[in-house]
Amino acid sequence: SNLGYERMLLIQQALKLFIQMLLNLLILWIGARLVIKNKLSIGQLMTFNSLLTFFINPLQNIIGLQPKLQSAKVANNRLNEVYGVEKEFTEKTYINDVKKIVGEIQIKNLYFHYGFKNDILKNINLTLKSKEKLVIVGTSGSGKSTLAKLLVGFIKPSKGEILYENHKLQLIDKQTLRKYINYIPQEPFIFSGSIEENLRLGNKENVTIEDLENACKIAMIYDDIDNMPQGFNTMLDENGSILSGGQKQRLTIARALLSPADVLIFDESTSGLDSITESKLINNLLLSKSKTMIFIAHRLNIAKKVNNILVMKDGSICEKGTYTELIAKHGEYYKLEQG
Incomplete structure:
Protein backbone atom coordinates (compact mmCIF):
# COMPACT_ATOMS: atom_id res chain seq x y z
CA SER A 1 0.00 0.00 0.00
CA VAL A 85 -4.91 -9.11 -20.82
CA GLU A 86 -6.52 -11.13 -23.57
CA LYS A 87 -6.93 -9.23 -26.83
CA GLU A 88 -10.47 -8.36 -27.88
CA PHE A 89 -9.62 -8.96 -31.53
CA THR A 90 -9.10 -12.72 -31.23
CA GLU A 91 -12.47 -13.73 -32.68
CA LYS A 92 -12.75 -14.18 -36.42
CA THR A 93 -14.94 -11.49 -37.99
CA TYR A 94 -16.38 -11.26 -41.47
CA ILE A 95 -17.77 -7.74 -41.79
CA ASN A 96 -15.20 -4.95 -42.08
CA ASP A 97 -17.11 -2.51 -44.28
CA VAL A 98 -18.96 0.24 -42.38
CA LYS A 99 -21.50 0.65 -45.21
CA LYS A 100 -22.86 -2.86 -44.52
CA ILE A 101 -23.92 -2.02 -40.95
CA VAL A 102 -25.40 1.44 -41.56
CA GLY A 103 -29.11 1.46 -40.75
CA GLU A 104 -31.38 -0.12 -38.16
CA ILE A 105 -30.09 -1.43 -34.81
CA GLN A 106 -32.03 -4.33 -33.27
CA ILE A 107 -31.71 -5.88 -29.82
CA LYS A 108 -33.43 -9.25 -29.46
CA ASN A 109 -34.06 -11.14 -26.17
CA LEU A 110 -30.87 -9.73 -24.64
CA TYR A 111 -29.64 -10.90 -21.23
CA PHE A 112 -26.40 -9.97 -19.48
CA HIS A 113 -24.70 -10.87 -16.21
CA TYR A 114 -21.17 -10.65 -14.82
CA GLY A 115 -19.69 -14.07 -13.96
CA PHE A 116 -22.23 -16.14 -12.05
CA LYS A 117 -24.13 -13.18 -10.64
CA ASN A 118 -27.77 -12.34 -11.26
CA ASP A 119 -28.81 -10.86 -14.60
CA ILE A 120 -28.20 -7.12 -14.86
CA LEU A 121 -30.18 -6.96 -18.11
CA LYS A 122 -33.24 -9.17 -18.66
CA ASN A 123 -35.01 -9.82 -21.94
CA ILE A 124 -34.24 -6.50 -23.64
CA ASN A 125 -35.98 -6.01 -26.98
CA LEU A 126 -35.47 -2.76 -28.86
CA THR A 127 -35.38 -1.45 -32.41
CA LEU A 128 -33.55 1.78 -33.11
CA LYS A 129 -34.11 3.26 -36.55
CA SER A 130 -31.43 5.15 -38.45
CA LYS A 131 -31.16 8.86 -37.50
CA GLU A 132 -33.47 8.29 -34.51
CA LYS A 133 -32.96 10.19 -31.24
CA LEU A 134 -33.60 8.22 -28.04
CA VAL A 135 -33.17 8.95 -24.34
CA ILE A 136 -32.82 6.14 -21.78
CA VAL A 137 -33.78 7.01 -18.20
CA GLY A 138 -34.02 5.05 -14.98
CA THR A 139 -32.69 4.86 -11.46
CA SER A 140 -29.04 4.04 -10.71
CA GLY A 141 -28.30 0.36 -11.27
CA SER A 142 -31.15 -0.13 -13.74
CA GLY A 143 -28.69 -1.24 -16.47
CA LYS A 144 -28.60 1.85 -18.71
CA SER A 145 -24.80 2.11 -19.03
CA THR A 146 -24.44 -1.68 -19.35
CA LEU A 147 -26.80 -1.63 -22.34
CA ALA A 148 -24.73 1.15 -23.94
CA LYS A 149 -21.47 -0.80 -23.46
CA LEU A 150 -23.04 -3.89 -25.04
CA LEU A 151 -23.98 -1.86 -28.13
CA VAL A 152 -20.35 -0.75 -28.58
CA GLY A 153 -19.01 -4.27 -28.01
CA PHE A 154 -17.11 -3.46 -24.81
CA ILE A 155 -18.77 -6.49 -23.19
CA LYS A 156 -20.52 -9.54 -24.64
CA PRO A 157 -24.19 -10.48 -24.08
CA SER A 158 -24.83 -13.57 -21.95
CA LYS A 159 -27.80 -14.43 -24.17
CA GLY A 160 -29.62 -12.83 -27.09
CA GLU A 161 -28.51 -10.86 -30.12
CA ILE A 162 -27.57 -7.35 -31.19
CA LEU A 163 -27.99 -6.76 -34.92
CA TYR A 164 -26.68 -3.91 -37.03
CA GLU A 165 -28.68 -3.83 -40.28
CA ASN A 166 -29.37 -7.58 -39.70
CA HIS A 167 -25.67 -8.38 -39.15
CA LYS A 168 -24.82 -9.99 -35.81
CA LEU A 169 -22.54 -7.91 -33.59
CA GLN A 170 -20.05 -10.76 -33.07
CA LEU A 171 -19.46 -10.99 -36.83
CA ILE A 172 -18.61 -7.29 -37.17
CA ASP A 173 -14.95 -6.22 -36.92
CA LYS A 174 -14.66 -4.16 -33.72
CA GLN A 175 -12.62 -1.40 -35.35
CA THR A 176 -15.28 -1.15 -38.07
CA LEU A 177 -18.03 -1.11 -35.45
CA ARG A 178 -16.38 1.73 -33.53
CA LYS A 179 -16.03 3.81 -36.66
CA TYR A 180 -19.81 3.56 -36.88
CA ILE A 181 -20.76 3.94 -33.21
CA ASN A 182 -19.07 6.25 -30.70
CA TYR A 183 -19.49 5.98 -26.91
CA ILE A 184 -18.97 9.20 -24.94
CA PRO A 185 -18.59 8.35 -21.22
CA GLN A 186 -19.37 10.52 -18.21
CA GLU A 187 -15.65 10.71 -17.32
CA PRO A 188 -13.97 12.54 -20.24
CA PHE A 189 -10.59 11.35 -21.57
CA ILE A 190 -8.11 14.17 -22.24
CA PHE A 191 -4.69 13.39 -23.70
CA SER A 192 -1.38 15.20 -23.42
CA GLY A 193 -1.09 17.62 -26.33
CA SER A 194 -2.81 20.68 -27.78
CA ILE A 195 -6.59 21.17 -27.85
CA GLU A 196 -6.53 20.71 -31.63
CA GLU A 197 -4.66 17.39 -31.29
CA ASN A 198 -7.23 16.25 -28.73
CA LEU A 199 -10.07 17.15 -31.10
CA ARG A 200 -8.46 15.46 -34.12
CA LEU A 201 -7.95 12.15 -32.29
CA GLY A 202 -9.92 9.47 -34.16
CA ASN A 203 -11.32 12.01 -36.64
CA LYS A 204 -12.61 11.29 -40.09
CA GLU A 205 -10.28 12.27 -42.93
CA ASN A 206 -9.82 15.81 -44.28
CA VAL A 207 -11.14 17.63 -41.20
CA THR A 208 -10.58 21.37 -41.68
CA ILE A 209 -10.19 24.08 -39.06
CA GLU A 210 -13.72 25.23 -40.00
CA ASP A 211 -15.00 21.74 -39.12
CA LEU A 212 -13.22 21.97 -35.76
CA GLU A 213 -14.77 25.37 -35.06
CA ASN A 214 -18.28 24.21 -36.07
CA ALA A 215 -18.06 21.11 -33.85
CA CYS A 216 -16.87 23.26 -30.93
CA LYS A 217 -19.75 25.70 -31.49
CA ILE A 218 -22.28 22.84 -31.41
CA ALA A 219 -20.61 21.47 -28.25
CA MET A 220 -20.68 24.96 -26.64
CA ILE A 221 -16.89 24.97 -26.08
CA TYR A 222 -15.79 27.34 -28.89
CA ASP A 223 -15.97 30.56 -26.80
CA ASP A 224 -13.95 28.95 -23.99
CA ILE A 225 -11.20 27.93 -26.44
CA ASP A 226 -11.30 31.30 -28.22
CA ASN A 227 -10.73 33.11 -24.90
CA MET A 228 -7.56 31.11 -24.22
CA PRO A 229 -4.35 32.98 -25.21
CA GLN A 230 -3.25 30.26 -27.65
CA GLY A 231 -6.71 29.12 -28.77
CA PHE A 232 -6.67 25.66 -30.38
CA ASN A 233 -2.89 25.49 -29.82
CA THR A 234 -3.30 25.64 -26.02
CA MET A 235 -1.39 22.70 -24.51
CA LEU A 236 -3.16 20.32 -22.13
CA ASP A 237 -1.64 17.79 -19.76
CA GLU A 238 -2.95 14.24 -19.53
CA ASN A 239 -5.68 15.20 -17.06
CA GLY A 240 -6.59 18.50 -18.75
CA SER A 241 -6.07 20.24 -15.39
CA ILE A 242 -6.51 23.75 -16.83
CA LEU A 243 -10.07 22.84 -17.89
CA SER A 244 -13.11 22.45 -15.66
CA GLY A 245 -15.09 19.18 -15.60
CA GLY A 246 -17.79 20.67 -17.82
CA GLN A 247 -15.24 22.02 -20.33
CA LYS A 248 -13.60 18.58 -20.60
CA GLN A 249 -17.00 16.97 -21.22
CA ARG A 250 -17.82 19.50 -23.96
CA LEU A 251 -14.39 18.96 -25.55
CA THR A 252 -15.00 15.19 -25.77
CA ILE A 253 -18.46 15.81 -27.25
CA ALA A 254 -16.87 18.04 -29.94
CA ARG A 255 -14.33 15.25 -30.60
CA ALA A 256 -17.20 12.76 -31.05
CA LEU A 257 -18.95 15.09 -33.49
CA LEU A 258 -15.78 15.19 -35.60
CA SER A 259 -15.52 11.39 -35.68
CA PRO A 260 -16.85 9.36 -38.63
CA ALA A 261 -19.44 7.71 -36.33
CA ASP A 262 -23.10 7.76 -37.42
CA VAL A 263 -24.31 6.61 -33.98
CA LEU A 264 -23.43 8.57 -30.83
CA ILE A 265 -24.11 7.32 -27.29
CA PHE A 266 -23.95 10.04 -24.63
CA ASP A 267 -23.64 8.29 -21.25
CA GLU A 268 -24.27 11.11 -18.75
CA SER A 269 -21.86 13.15 -20.91
CA THR A 270 -23.37 16.49 -19.83
CA SER A 271 -23.51 15.83 -16.07
CA GLY A 272 -20.83 18.48 -15.36
CA LEU A 273 -22.76 21.30 -17.05
CA ASP A 274 -25.20 23.79 -15.61
CA SER A 275 -28.81 23.37 -16.74
CA ILE A 276 -28.77 26.37 -19.14
CA THR A 277 -25.59 25.29 -21.00
CA GLU A 278 -26.81 21.68 -21.05
CA SER A 279 -30.16 22.73 -22.50
CA LYS A 280 -28.49 24.72 -25.32
CA LEU A 281 -26.06 21.86 -26.02
CA ILE A 282 -28.84 19.25 -26.26
CA ASN A 283 -30.79 21.58 -28.59
CA ASN A 284 -27.68 21.88 -30.81
CA LEU A 285 -27.18 18.10 -30.89
CA LEU A 286 -30.82 17.44 -31.77
CA LEU A 287 -30.53 19.74 -34.79
CA SER A 288 -28.19 17.16 -36.38
CA LYS A 289 -30.42 15.07 -38.65
CA SER A 290 -27.58 12.90 -40.00
CA LYS A 291 -26.74 10.98 -36.80
CA THR A 292 -28.48 8.45 -34.57
CA MET A 293 -28.21 9.57 -30.94
CA ILE A 294 -28.79 7.75 -27.66
CA PHE A 295 -28.79 9.83 -24.48
CA ILE A 296 -28.43 8.11 -21.11
CA ALA A 297 -29.63 10.61 -18.56
CA HIS A 298 -30.60 11.14 -14.94
CA ARG A 299 -31.88 14.64 -15.60
CA LEU A 300 -35.38 14.35 -17.01
CA ASN A 301 -35.22 17.73 -18.80
CA ILE A 302 -33.16 15.93 -21.48
CA ALA A 303 -35.99 13.38 -21.85
CA LYS A 304 -38.50 16.19 -22.45
CA LYS A 305 -36.36 17.59 -25.25
CA VAL A 306 -35.72 14.26 -27.01
CA ASN A 307 -39.36 13.17 -26.52
CA ASN A 308 -38.60 9.55 -27.44
CA ILE A 309 -38.13 7.96 -24.03
CA LEU A 310 -37.12 4.49 -22.88
CA VAL A 311 -37.55 3.80 -19.16
CA MET A 312 -35.50 1.04 -17.50
CA LYS A 313 -36.08 -0.56 -14.13
CA ASP A 314 -34.18 -3.48 -12.56
CA GLY A 315 -32.55 -4.39 -15.88
CA SER A 316 -35.73 -4.43 -17.95
CA ILE A 317 -37.50 -1.98 -20.24
CA CYS A 318 -40.67 -1.08 -18.38
CA GLU A 319 -41.97 1.81 -20.52
CA LYS A 320 -41.40 3.42 -23.89
CA GLY A 321 -43.07 6.40 -25.55
CA THR A 322 -43.22 10.19 -25.75
CA TYR A 323 -43.17 12.48 -22.73
CA THR A 324 -46.93 13.12 -22.95
CA GLU A 325 -47.77 9.41 -23.25
CA LEU A 326 -45.61 8.40 -20.28
CA ILE A 327 -46.96 11.16 -18.03
CA ALA A 328 -50.53 10.13 -18.92
CA LYS A 329 -49.75 6.48 -17.97
CA HIS A 330 -48.86 7.46 -14.38
CA GLY A 331 -46.25 4.67 -14.42
CA GLU A 332 -42.54 4.47 -13.71
CA TYR A 333 -41.60 7.62 -15.66
CA TYR A 334 -44.30 9.58 -13.85
CA LYS A 335 -42.76 8.46 -10.51
CA LEU A 336 -39.31 9.60 -11.68
CA GLU A 337 -40.78 12.93 -12.76
CA GLN A 338 -42.44 13.42 -9.39
CA GLY A 339 -39.10 12.68 -7.66
Missing part, protein backbone atom coordinates in the same frame (compact mmCIF):
# COMPACT_ATOMS: atom_id res chain seq x y z
CA ASN A 2 0.98 3.65 -0.36
CA LEU A 3 1.03 4.12 3.41
CA GLY A 4 3.48 1.22 3.89
CA TYR A 5 5.66 2.47 1.04
CA GLU A 6 5.81 6.01 2.47
CA ARG A 7 6.61 4.63 5.94
CA MET A 8 9.54 2.59 4.58
CA LEU A 9 10.78 5.59 2.61
CA LEU A 10 10.80 7.80 5.72
CA ILE A 11 12.58 5.09 7.75
CA GLN A 12 15.29 4.79 5.09
CA GLN A 13 15.75 8.56 4.89
CA ALA A 14 16.12 8.69 8.68
CA LEU A 15 18.60 5.78 8.54
CA LYS A 16 20.75 7.54 5.93
CA LEU A 17 20.84 10.73 8.03
CA PHE A 18 21.65 8.74 11.18
CA ILE A 19 24.61 6.95 9.49
CA GLN A 20 25.96 10.25 8.17
CA MET A 21 25.75 12.00 11.58
CA LEU A 22 27.12 8.96 13.45
CA LEU A 23 30.18 8.65 11.19
CA ASN A 24 30.85 12.42 11.42
CA LEU A 25 30.59 12.22 15.20
CA LEU A 26 32.90 9.20 15.47
CA ILE A 27 35.54 10.75 13.18
CA LEU A 28 35.51 14.03 15.10
CA TRP A 29 35.59 12.24 18.48
CA ILE A 30 38.46 9.87 17.62
CA GLY A 31 40.28 12.57 15.58
CA ALA A 32 40.05 15.13 18.42
CA ARG A 33 41.63 12.65 20.84
CA LEU A 34 44.47 11.94 18.40
CA VAL A 35 45.05 15.69 17.93
CA ILE A 36 45.23 16.15 21.72
CA LYS A 37 47.85 13.38 21.89
CA ASN A 38 49.81 15.03 19.01
CA LYS A 39 49.37 11.92 16.87
CA LEU A 40 47.40 13.86 14.22
CA SER A 41 47.37 17.46 13.03
CA ILE A 42 44.17 19.51 12.77
CA GLY A 43 44.70 19.83 9.01
CA GLN A 44 44.92 16.06 8.62
CA LEU A 45 41.70 15.66 10.66
CA MET A 46 39.81 18.18 8.50
CA THR A 47 41.11 16.51 5.30
CA PHE A 48 40.06 13.06 6.54
CA ASN A 49 36.62 14.41 7.53
CA SER A 50 36.02 16.00 4.12
CA LEU A 51 37.16 12.81 2.32
CA LEU A 52 34.64 10.85 4.39
CA THR A 53 31.83 12.07 2.06
CA PHE A 54 33.32 9.88 -0.73
CA PHE A 55 32.51 6.89 1.48
CA ILE A 56 29.17 8.10 2.91
CA ASN A 57 27.53 9.10 -0.40
CA PRO A 58 27.87 5.66 -2.08
CA LEU A 59 26.64 4.07 1.16
CA GLN A 60 23.55 6.29 1.16
CA ASN A 61 22.96 5.52 -2.53
CA ILE A 62 23.01 1.77 -1.77
CA ILE A 63 20.36 2.29 0.94
CA GLY A 64 18.33 4.52 -1.45
CA LEU A 65 18.42 1.81 -4.11
CA GLN A 66 15.79 -0.29 -2.32
CA PRO A 67 12.77 2.05 -2.99
CA LYS A 68 13.83 2.31 -6.66
CA LEU A 69 13.96 -1.49 -6.95
CA GLN A 70 10.56 -1.70 -5.24
CA SER A 71 9.05 0.82 -7.69
CA ALA A 72 10.60 -1.05 -10.64
CA LYS A 73 9.09 -4.32 -9.36
CA VAL A 74 5.61 -2.76 -9.10
CA ALA A 75 5.95 -1.19 -12.59
CA ASN A 76 7.04 -4.57 -13.99
CA ASN A 77 4.02 -6.30 -12.42
CA ARG A 78 1.64 -3.72 -13.88
CA LEU A 79 3.25 -4.02 -17.29
CA ASN A 80 2.88 -7.81 -17.18
CA GLU A 81 -0.79 -7.39 -16.22
CA VAL A 82 -1.34 -5.23 -19.31
CA TYR A 83 0.44 -7.74 -21.55
CA GLY A 84 -1.50 -10.54 -19.87
